[in-house]
Amino acid sequence: MIKTQLQEALLHYEFYQYDVFQEDGKEYISAEDFAKSLLIFLPFSKYNSYIKHIDKNLSLKDQKVSFGEFLAFHYFMEDIDHLRNQFEMYAYLEKCIVCTSLEHFNDCFKKSPKKPISEATEVSEA
Numbered sequence: 001m002i003k004t005q006l007q008e009a010l011l012h013y014e015f016y017q018y019d020v021f022q023e024d025g026k027e028y029i030s031a032e033d034f035a036k037s038l039l040i041f042l043p044f045s046k047y048n049s050y051i052k053h054i055d056k057n058l059s060l061k062d063q064k065v066s067f068g069e070f071l072a073f074h075y076f077m078e079d080i081d082h083l084r085n086q087f088e089m090y091a092y093l094e095k096c097i098v099c100t101s102l103e104h105f106n107d108c109f110k111k112s113p114k115k116p117i118s119e120a121t122e123v124s125e126a
């Protein structure tokens with residue numbers, strides 16, 4: 001609960017770093033400012049090219065984002081990050097299980113009496 005309150009306070013602070021305007025009793029930032037706020041999710045090395053792209057290519061005039069939408073988007077991104085971490089963890093665990101199983105198989109194979117494959121597959125005639 002405290003983490004959520006702190007996180008929302010930080011996002012509130014970030015939202016108000018942009019030019020906030022009121023319309024119909026709600027506070028908004030421009031869609032262009034919102035797009036610029038998303039740059040934190042992108043590699044820093046591409047920052048300048050993304051800024052140029054926002055300035056030149058996006059038609060964001062007359063578009064706006066409320067604080068609720070801003071907050072919801074950041075929670076969505078946090079959920080995606082959490083899911084990505086979970087998938088990476090499961091992939092790692094699966095790899096560990098497969099490696100452990102192969103090691104166990106190899107250990108068992110090493111302990112078994114070694115016979116040439118032809119001897120091991122011959123059917124004895126009784």
